[in-house]
Amino acid sequence: MTETSKPRAPFTPWDRRELPGLFAVDESARRVGNYKWAEMRLFEVLGGWVATIPELDVKLVLGRHTYHHAWHSELWHKRLPELREMNPERLTVPPNDAFVTFMDAIREPEAPELTIEKLVGVYRVLIPRFIAAYTYHLNGTSTITDAPTIRSLKFALQDEFDDWRDGEMLLQALIDTPEKVERAGRRQVELEKLYLASGGIAGAGTLGEPVEEVRVS
Amino acid sequence: MKKMLPESELARDERFVRTNIEDRIFDPRGPRIAQRDTGPARMGVDRPAAGERSRSLMHGIFVGEIQALEGAGRTCYDFDDEAAPFQLKLDMARQCWDESRHCEISVKLGDHMGTEIGEYTESTFLFAAACNPDPVLRLCGVNRALEGLAIDVFNSMKNFGNESGDPILEFCEDWMLADEVTHVKMGSDWLRRLTATDPERRERALEFQRTVDAIFNLGGFRGEDDENPIQLARDFRRLAGFTDDENDSLAALARESTEQAREMAEAATAALQTSAQGS
């Protein structure tokens, strides 16, 4: 017989989740809006590049990844109204002009011989930064109050890791001369400087400072 | 990167060779073959050159899938958020993934049939339909005309797989067919939503679709008779949101094209006979 009336704790002994998190509702929504904007610009350009890339394997992988990032932007689009933003477009914005400059630079290459430049921008600069920004949010937000965001972050992160690996392996296969190593390196340095100037996908404080911890007393 | 990529700029490796349309138009063998019996156009193991004809069609499907992928990808990029709503772009991104899988499936099926990438020339007229600067027209050209054709092609291939006892072909075509029905549905839904308050724009889009459809019917390629290699898949079209009226008028259009092809063949025969008598 199961004792149905015996009281049990609401949290199992191994459930160590805690109430306070780094972000209030507004801040979480602001970040989610920035994520959505960046994921949108990313999936658009991946889709646009497909036709400009002669390498068949890269073409097909980009076709697949286009959808992954579109889906992430959809997850964020759906999360925004749940974070009290009834007009999701209002928060679907870049964090600042410098980040727009950075994304424009990511999206700039067009010629068929620039596959390395295209891939370095996405897989060596942008996606590692998505991984960082999402991980920071995941680790910092309240595990109880912001659980729906966490769930989406985990789905998105799973894709980001897989896609990063796909892209990095393609790059390693394409970069087959010392000259191409230099090319890839130059491109990465250029873009990283622009990224630095923007502060990150969610602007300054993407990975912490100067956001202050919210205290729940 | 610029918006609106012309078909001439589609990036390909050195295996791919573009079809030169003049090669076909000025080929002196064309009119002569048109008057000869080369067996049923419908796919079947009993017709002459069954294997070679299947391989050639399979390669055509493969490059068509690449262009469908590229077209859907460009629709994600070519339009700003006002011209193409966010949800529409999400659908197009989903289509990118589907078409990317179709390319993969087509490569495997090509291996299965014994053809190689780039073995035949590539005609880029499918992508040309995806170049329209109006997203609604593009959607009609691509997601209703082109994807509708894909339904017909995959259904014909699936039936061929079934008749020839080829479980791999039948299996793959059935899966692709499911995706293409989804793509046509997207096209039908978006046409309705984007033109809900603009009947004039809807009519222009449907007119564009008819133009693209007419190209696909050219020379009796598609229809409901034995002389059409690709059969109109009415049931799957209905599932995808085409009305019976639309299917009827497409069938009529296809019959017209088949009739025109027949007349052209007869005219060519007459011309040949006249010149033979003259010489």
Add this chain to the structure above:
Amino acid sequence: MTAITVTPNPFTLVPYDVAEIISLLEEAAALAGIPSGVDIALTVDEELFAPLTGHMSDVVDGRVVLWISGGNFEDNKRPCRFSAAQARVDLSVMMLRAKDRLSEDFAAAPLDAQLLRGERAAWDTYAAGRARRRGIDVRRPRQLYDFRLQHGFTNVADAAFERCWQAERVTWQGIREICKETGAADRGPSKVPVDLLRRK
């Protein structure tokens, strides 16, 4: 001395070169071991284009009588142009089959126009496998697919294909047994004449 003739001579619809075809025929005849003194006549239907392909090899009154669609010689990437590489493959297979017909092993075989599609696919495979081992660039997956279309997509058919492909000696009786084994013999004669493309 062997007399080799090619019809038409010259070609009028496609820029195929008779001298080039004759030299490829000589090469293929040597590869197949056609005895000298056996005359060879090749008819090319220059009206037919790819993918309307097909070829036939018969022996009539001791002469090798060959027919081929112009589409077999056509470069798939460049319409109307002659592809020596493709011609070399098909002419080798044709000539190996003609050589079979010159031997006792195939004395009872009917003319190509009367063969069942399954018989033809098995015989082609036997010839293609030998051509491959003699250094001709025959593509096995292509041959396998054509074989399966007539013999079925089954393990039995695949095993039969393997035997035809590997064999250095098969007889007409052997071809017929393979068709019984795979069930191709039960399919009966083709509804569409197998020599339809040859009929003008």
